[in-house]
Amino acid sequence: MKIKEILKALNSVILKVNCDENMEFDYISSNSKDIKENTLFICRKGFNFDSHKIVDDVARNGAEIFIVEEEIEDYPYILVVDSRIAESIIADVFFQKPYEKLITFGVTGTNGKTTSVHLFHHIMHQFGIKGSISGTVLNDIMGDKFYHHNTTPSAIEITKNMFKTVIEDGKYYAMEVSSHALSQYRVESIRYDIVGITNITRDHLDFHQTFENYKRAKLHILNLLKPNGIAIVNHELIHDIPKKNIRVVTFGTDNNSDYVIHEIISNWSGIFFKLKTPFGEKKVVSQLLGDFNAFNVTLVIAALVEIGYDIDDVISAISTFRGVDGRLEIISEAKKLGIEIVIDFAHTPDALEKAILSIRKLTKGRIITVFGAGGQSDVGKRPMMGEIASKYSDICIITTDDPRGEDPVKIIKDIEEGVVSGSLSLSIIDRREAIDTAITLANRGDIILIAGRGHEPYQVFDENYKVPFKDRDVAIDIIYKKINKGEKTFK
Numbered sequence: 001m002k003i004k005e006i007l008k009a010l011n012s013v014i015l016k017v018n019c020d021e022n023m024e025f026d027y028i029s030s031n032s033k034d035i036k037e038n039t040l041f042i043c044r045k046g047f048n049f050d051s052h053k054i055v056d057d058v059a060r061n062g063a064e065i066f067i068v069e070e071e072i073e074d075y076p077y078i079l080v081v082d083s084r085i086a087e088s089i090i091a092d093v094f095f096q097k098p099y100e101k102l103i104t105f106g107v108t109g110t111n112g113k114t115t116s117v118h119l120f121h122h123i124m125h126q127f128g129i130k131g132s133i134s135g136t137v138l139n140d141i142m143g144d145k146f147y148h149h150n151t152t153p154s155a156i157e158i159t160k161n162m163f164k165t166v167i168e169d170g171k172y173y174a175m176e177v178s179s180h181a182l183s184q185y186r187v188e189s190i191r192y193d194i195v196g197i198t199n200i201t202r203d204h205l206d207f208h209q210t211f212e213n214y215k216r217a218k219l220h221i222l223n224l225l226k227p228n229g230i231a232i233v234n235h236e237l238i239h240d241i242p243k244k245n246i247r248v249v250t251f252g253t254d255n256n257s258d259y260v261i262h263e264i265i266s267n268w269s270g271i272f273f274k275l276k277t278p279f280g281e282k283k284v285v286s287q288l289l290g291d292f293n294a295f296n297v298t299l300v301i302a303a304l305v306e307i308g309y310d311i312d313d314v315i316s317a318i319s320t321f322r323g324v325d326g327r328l329e330i331i332s333e334a335k336k337l338g339i340e341i342v343i344d345f346a347h348t349p350d351a352l353e354k355a356i357l358s359i360r361k362l363t364k365g366r367i368i369t370v371f372g373a374g375g376q377s378d379v380g381k382r383p384m385m386g387e388i389a390s391k392y393s394d395i396c397i398i399t400t401d402d403p404r405g406e407d408p409v410k411i412i413k414d415i416e417e418g419v420v421s422g423s424l425s426l427s428i429i430d431r432r433e434a435i436d437t438a439i440t441l442a443n444r445g446d447i448i449l450i451a452g453r454g455h456e457p458y459q460v461f462d463e464n465y466k467v468p469f470k471d472r473d474v475a476i477d478i479i480y481k482k483i484n485k486g487e488k489t490f491k
């Protein structure tokens with residue numbers, strides 16, 4: 001591709017062009033670990049690193065032209081106001097707007113993104129339609145499955161994955177869109193057929209500073225719709241939707257919603273609820289545990305139905321979806337001890353409250369909640385989580401999550417500040433010991449909720465020290481040790 005092909009698109013961010021516009025490049029990258037011959041390299045002053053400082057290394061590996069935020073010597077470059085915006089524009093031109101050839105579904109919200117995107121993928125597979133998904137737990141790009149450290153990857157990676165989907169004849173691309181990605185222009189050039197907003201409750205205030213900023217970042221997704229795109233929005237947010245010319249379809253328990261959820265029945269086999277829809281009243285059965293999943297399920301029903309799929313076919317395909325790893329996942333081995341253990345990724349106050357209250361409906365026994373809070377992330381939510389867990393559980397055990405460089409004891413103290421007085425709460429720093437204690441304390445009929453880390457395979461103490469620790473595997477290991485030592489009665 002010739003430089004002149006991107007100049008027009010970049011027009012609004014260019015400060016200076018210091019290269020021949022007939023120069024050609026064959027590859028684009030903003031990551032020095034991903035350079036090929038004749039690469040156009042995008043330098044950025046990031047939060048941790050300034051890649052303007054490594055232009056010599058990058059050039060040695062094959063970069064020929066640079067996009068920069070400050071002038072460099074010795075190499076041809078284009079100086080821009082903001083490299084992040086430039087990256088999204090260049091990716092868009094280089095990969096020829098692949099989203100135009102796909103059904104694109106972008107889901108944002110504090111909780112429920114992963115579940116909604118995976119459910120959408122499942123239904124499309126049931127319909128025999130191929131496509132891709134990306135998000136926290138898994139990227140599945142036309143069957144090529146891998147984990148990415150970001151919920152929403154960089155603009156180049158997303159667009160490249162969409163391009164691959166088009167080339168391999170995929171029909172859709174469903175993705176989780178984080179608030180970080182929205183404010184860092186990672187999805188700025190993408191256009192969606194459908195955007196979904198699950199809910200907006202407190203999280204990530206370390207990054208966004210205020211809840212209003214966080215909400216604004218999330219709602220920005222509404223600016224990224226295709227001309228005939230549809231926004232499927234939780235009815236609770238109706239007053240936050242800007243008055244623009246976009247098609248908004250709402251869901252929720254409020255009778256004014258377009259899709260009204262009512263009469264949710266929850267048990268160990270899942271949820272059953274009734275749904276008032278523009279196509280009449282429907283009954284929905286899902287294997288997902290937890291009332292809150294009625295919202296995720298309805299978001300996906302509305303998304304598919306509003307773009308033309310038959311509502312009965314969609315509802316029927318939902319019943320075979322077994323859920324996502326680490327989201328109210330039952331550890332069946334616990335039954336051998338006469339108790340129940342559920343693993344859940346709840347790591348925000350709202351999610352924790354909803355998870356505990358959902359479980360409350362499943363037992364007459366006690367709820368023992370084992371949880372902590374991640375380091376380097378929204379300190380203010382810690383006491384709120386302490387309050388919620390101690391208020392709604394019978395016993396709460398505060399422990400270590402992923403400290404990410406912070407002192408685990410300090411994090412636990414922050415959580416303890418919110419613990420309701422008179423509640424039964426103890427703190428055990430070592431997560432394995434905390435889970436072990438919960439299992440020891442549990443009586444027949446009790447439920448242990450191990451919250452906060454869900455599917456995550458490593459406990460991250462700091463950048464250089466992470467240890468394998470999957471809540472599910474640890475819980476199962478402890479169960480078998482107790483069985484072998486005869487420590488607990490069998491069911």
Ligand SMILES: CC(=O)N[C@H]1[C@@H](OP(=O)(O)OP(=O)(O)OC[C@H]2O[C@@H](n3ccc(=O)[nH]c3=O)[C@H](O)[C@@H]2O)O[C@H](CO)[C@@H](O)[C@@H]1O[C@H](C)C(=O)N[C@@H](C)C(=O)N[C@H](CCC(=O)O)C(=O)O
Nearest residue numbers: 030031032044046047048049051150151152153154178180
């Ligand atoms: C704070 C933050 O959001 N950082 C994101 C941001 O990085 P950055 O721009 O600050 O990059 P940087 O690490 O300083 O490096 C600057 C530039 O140098 C390049 N570089 C850097 C080092 C090197 O050796 N070579 C090299 O070329 C980098 O590719 C980058 O272009 O842009 C990168 C590319 O998109 C992201 O990978 C990175 O996510 C970091 C890893 C991160 O932890 N982000 C979290 C906060 C985040 O984004 N989380 C949300 C989900 C939140 C949730 O819902 O739980 C997400 O979408 O993942």
Ligand SMILES: Nc1ncnc2c1ncn2[C@@H]1O[C@H](COP(=O)(O)OP(=O)(O)OP(=O)(O)O)[C@@H](O)[C@H]1O
Nearest residue numbers: 110111112113114115136292295327344345346351
């Ligand atoms: N609709 C919902 N309302 C409230 N809580 C929810 C909802 N859906 C899921 N949760 C809770 O949030 C947790 C994370 O769910 P999920 O992974 O689907 O969300 P997410 O938005 O992808 O989160 P993240 O981006 O942090 O991975 C679940 O384990 C559950 O506790």
